[in-house]
Each structure stands twice: as structure tokens, then as C-alpha cells.
Amino acid sequence: MNRFSYARPGSVADAVREVGSSPAAKVLAGGTNLVDLMKYNVERPAHLVDVTRLPGLKEIEETGEGGLRIGALVSNSDVAYDPRVQERYPLLSSAILAGATAQLRNAATTGGNLLQRTRCYYFYDAATPCNKRAPGTGCPAKTGVNRIHAILGTSEHCIATHPSDMAVAMAALEAVIHASGPNGEREIPIAEFHRLPGDTPERDTNLGADEVVTAVTLPTPRFATNYTYLKLRDRLSYAFALVSVAAAFDMEGGTVREARIALGGVAHKPWRVPEAEAMLKGVVPERGAFAMVAERILQGAQGYGGNSFKIELARLAIIRALSQAAAGTPQSQTDKRIQ
Incomplete structure (x- = not known):
């Protein structure tokens, strides 16, 4: 681990100044990802900005019309078990409980979860080339061990996936991220927050x-009854998703008024295709319609040998998740066997 300076600012404004003071500065919150990356010499910050004691970022507050504002330092556990989240946004609660362990969820923060980095084997191994870690060195995952890698939105430079479960549910719910910088505060719709790799895979x-x-x-809750978070992985617990699906319906009289579908484990960001969701509007939900939606979502999917199975796995997962959501029988995160 390299030497670094350390600061513990007392306000958001101070934190912004500290982060802007060095191009090699990093924010430390729960540390569940950054500290590991520092130990592996993947991240080598020259300046560490500890935000854990910033005031006003550890609360969950009402925003009007039933919406909620979740501070960036609220732990994953506190979000998942908050009665308002469980009642109004059970999809989010379920997704968080599908991830990591209880101990990690107690430490991990909302902001940190959104900003966590890929678990690509080559990214974590500082002895191998990796365009995300060292731009221009190559992407050995394309022809190497790539079971966990992306099938959608890839580029010639990177086929890594985003690891978060929470972010997938937030994408389906159309959450908005609030950020503060030298020019003040701004809002970033979650669809615009994460990036595809393109020519700059180092930027997440x-x-x-x-x-x-x-x-x-x-936003105002509308998906508290017909929803599910389905996570498929190599073991039932404590593993990142091969494919996950956050699915939710706003139903009216037995037909779909609005559908939301987001996939995890398949791309560099939570994957949504609004055109596919629109295919279900006004439709009585049934398997045939779900199959057509799955085909649209997976249009252009590409495997790289070791992960080619994900295309069919994702198709089946989408159909199963939509069936669960339509029936109002969400996947249990306690009994993780697929319903």
C-alpha cells in the first residue's frame, strides 16, 4: 500500500475542497471496496478524504408525495430495513438484501455502493493488463476467463460489469443522485450516472x-405490490450476480399501466431498455409477452466464450422475474431458491 495523506473534513464544502485538492484524491466512506483495492495496489490514492462524519448525510427523509431522500452515508442495512423503504420501495429493500453479507451491509454506504468498482479478475490483478486500471494496456478478459463478464454494452476496450444490486433496483425505480462540487449542487438521473465503457473504460x-x-x-412510489428482484449466481449467497433482474409493474384492472425492468451482471451499468418496457403497456401480463420483451432487451447481446451462457440465462431470468412481478410473488431473499 502506498503512502497517502489523510483528511477528515467537517462539512460537505470542506470535503469538496479536499477532493479537488489532488487528482489522486479518493473519498473514504464504508471502505468495503476502496480499502480492498488499496491493499491490492489497484487504487493508489495520494490523498484520502474520510467523509464518515459529515453532518446531514446519514438520514432518510421525506421529500413530499411519498418520496424519500436517502443520505449518501446511510448504511445499506439501514436502507433495507427502514419501514418506509420496505413499504414503499420493497424492490430496493429486496435488492440490497440479495447482496453481500449482513456485516458488509452494515458498513457499506449508499453513496459507496453506487460508486463501487467492477469485480473483474483482471482489474483486481495489478500484474495483468487492464484498460480500466491502466488505459491502453488491453482487455485480456475478452479472450480469457470471462464467466462473470458483460454481454451488453461492451466495447473493444472493456467487457467488465457493474457489481451493485442496489443500483439495479434504483435504476428500475428511476432514482436521482445528488452531488456537490465546486460549482454547487446538481442532480444526476441514475440512467445518466453510470457509463458504458466505450473508449474510456477507466471512467465508471x-x-x-x-x-x-x-x-x-x-420518486413517488408506484411499484410496491407487483415487483421482484431475482438474482442468479454461482452459489445461493454471498456471490455477485451472473444475471439479476429488477422487475416491477404498475397494474390497473389486470393490465400493465407501466413496467420497469433493469438487469444487473450483464453490462458496465444497470441495463434498461425503455422500448422493451413500453411493449407491456396496456397488456395483460403473460409469458408470451414476457418472452418478446426479453428478446428486445437482449437485442445485440454478445458472449465471449466463457460467458456466452449468460444470454440464454438472462432471457429465462427476465421471463421468470416478470412472471413473479405480475403474480405479486417476489423472490424471497431468505429462501433464495428460485420460485
Whole structure:
């Protein structure tokens, strides 16, 4: 681990100044991802900005019309078990409980979860080439061990996936991220927050290098009854998703008024295709319609040998998740066997 300076600012404004003081500065919150990356010499910050004691970022507050504002330092456990989240946004609660362990959820924060980095084997191994870690060195995952890698939105430079479960549910719920920087505060719709790799795989998000995430807001709830978070992985617990699906319906008289579908484990960001969701509007939900939606969502999917199975796995997962959501029988995160 390299030497670094350390600061513990007392306000968001101070934190922004500290982060902007060095191009090699990193924000430390729960530390569940950053500390590991520092130990592996993947992240080598010259300046560490500890935001854990910033005031006003550890609360979950009402925003009007039933929405909620979740501070960036609220732990994953506190979000998942908050009665308002469980009642109004059970999809989010379920997704969080599908991830990690209880101990990690107690430490991990909302902001940190959104900003966590890929678990690509080559990214974590500083002895191998990796365009995300060292731009221009190559992407050995394309022809190497790539079971966990992306099938959608890839580029010639990177086929890594985003690891978060929470972010997939937030994408389906159309959450908004709040960030503070030298030019003040701004709001970033979650669909615009994470990036596809393109020619700059080293950039995971559109957050400025001198900005700090302060909160996430959830809009007026409409998906508290017909929803599910289905996570498929190599073992039933404590594993990242091969494919996950956050699915939710706003139903009216037996037909779909609005559908939301987001996939995890398949792309560099939570994957949504609004055109596919629109195919279900006004439709009586049934398997045939779900199959057509799955085909649209997976249009252009590409495997790289070791992960080619994900295309069919994702198709079946979408159909199963939509069936669960339509029936109002969400996947249990206690009994993880697929219903």
C-alpha cells in the first residue's frame, strides 16, 4: 500500500475542497471496496478524504408525495430495513438484501455502493493488463476467463460489469443522485450516472473528479405490490450476480399501466431498455409477452466464450422475474431458491 495523506473534513464544502485538492484524491466512506483495492495496489490514492462524519448525510427523509431522500452515508442495512423503504420501495429493500453479507451491509454506504468498482479478475490483478486500471494496456478478459463478464454494452476496450444490486433496483425505480462540487449542487438521473465503457473504460460514472455524492432521492412510489428482484449466481449467497433482474409493474384492472425492468451482471451499468418496457403497456401480463420483451432487451447481446451462457440465462431470468412481478410473488431473499 502506498503512502497517502489523510483528511477528515467537517462539512460537505470542506470535503469538496479536499477532493479537488489532488487528482489522486479518493473519498473514504464504508471502505468495503476502496480499502480492498488499496491493499491490492489497484487504487493508489495520494490523498484520502474520510467523509464518515459529515453532518446531514446519514438520514432518510421525506421529500413530499411519498418520496424519500436517502443520505449518501446511510448504511445499506439501514436502507433495507427502514419501514418506509420496505413499504414503499420493497424492490430496493429486496435488492440490497440479495447482496453481500449482513456485516458488509452494515458498513457499506449508499453513496459507496453506487460508486463501487467492477469485480473483474483482471482489474483486481495489478500484474495483468487492464484498460480500466491502466488505459491502453488491453482487455485480456475478452479472450480469457470471462464467466462473470458483460454481454451488453461492451466495447473493444472493456467487457467488465457493474457489481451493485442496489443500483439495479434504483435504476428500475428511476432514482436521482445528488452531488456537490465546486460549482454547487446538481442532480444526476441514475440512467445518466453510470457509463458504458466505450473508449474510456477507466471512467465508471459521470460524477466529476471534484464532486461528492450527498444523497439519492426516490420518486413517488408506484411499484410496491407487483415487483421482484431475482438474482442468479454461482452459489445461493454471498456471490455477485451472473444475471439479476429488477422487475416491477404498475397494474390497473389486470393490465400493465407501466413496467420497469433493469438487469444487473450483464453490462458496465444497470441495463434498461425503455422500448422493451413500453411493449407491456396496456397488456395483460403473460409469458408470451414476457418472452418478446426479453428478446428486445437482449437485442445485440454478445458472449465471449466463457460467458456466452449468460444470454440464454438472462432471457429465462427476465421471463421468470416478470412472471413473479405480475403474480405479486417476489423472490424471497431468505429462501433464495428460485420460485
